[in-house]
Structures are given as structure tokens and as C-alpha cells.
Amino acid sequence: MLTxxxxxxxxxxxxxVLKALDKTLECITFDSSDRESVDAAIGQVTQTIDTKLxxxxxxPILSPMVEELKAQYVEGIQTQVADSELKRA
Incomplete structure (x- = not known):
């Protein structure tokens, strides 16, 4: 048992680590109308989280969060794409 x-x-x-990760991930940019750019950003998010963590x-705090963090950041990208598509429609 941990003290x-x-x-x-x-x-x-x-x-x-989470603050540094957040700063790094905030720098990832992509063109929401370009699927290749979006896919590259998602790949970059996944790789960055894997590398940093x-x-x-x-x-026991960070290890269980890895997949959850990936899902949250990917969801954020997908939300930006959806918002962009709505604005273009």
C-alpha cells in the first residue's frame, strides 16, 4: 500500500506531466476541411500522448489515463471538424 x-x-x-502534455497538444494544428490533415493530427495526438506518458x-494516476486522454483529444478534433462542416453548410 502506498503512503x-x-x-x-x-x-x-x-x-x-499533464500540463506539459496539454501545452504540446495545443500546438497541434490541422485543416478541418482536409481529411489527411485531420488524420495526421489524430496520429500526432496519439503519438504525443504515448511518448510523453x-x-x-x-x-497509478497517469497509467490508467492514457487511453482516456487519447479519446478526449481525438473527440476534440472531431468536434472541431463537425463544427467547421456546419459552418460551411
Missing amino acids: LEAIRIQMREAET KGFKNN
């Missing part, structure tokens, strides 16, 4: 201090350390690590497989 309270160990949990605090893992939470600080998670916070730092690779060293945290044993962190």
Missing part, C-alpha cells in the same frame, strides 16, 4: 507521501509525489508528477506506466 500518503508517495501518493502526493505521484500526483505532483502527474500534474506536471511512456515513462509513467507504473504511475
Whole structure:
């Protein structure tokens, strides 16, 4: 069982990594009207999350979040695409 201090350390690590990940992912750009650009952005999101969180497989806070984070960011891209399509229609 983890001590309270160990949990605090893992939470600080998670916070730092998640902030850095968010900044990196915010820089990913794409053309919502170009399917190849959208697909490339989704690939970049997946690769970035895998790369940034690779060293945290044993962190009980970050490890379970990997797939959830990917889904959230991909959903964000898909929402932008859908919004763009509505504006063009």
C-alpha cells in the first residue's frame, strides 16, 4: 500500500506531466476541411500522448489515463471538424 507521501509525489508528477502534455497538444494544428490533415493530427495526438506518458506506466494516476486522454483529444478534433462542416453548410 502506498503512503500518503508517495501518493502526493505521484500526483505532483502527474500534474506536471499533464500540463506539459496539454501545452504540446495545443500546438497541434490541422485543416478541418482536409481529411489527411485531420488524420495526421489524430496520429500526432496519439503519438504525443504515448511518448510523453511512456515513462509513467507504473504511475497509478497517469497509467490508467492514457487511453482516456487519447479519446478526449481525438473527440476534440472531431468536434472541431463537425463544427467547421456546419459552418460551411
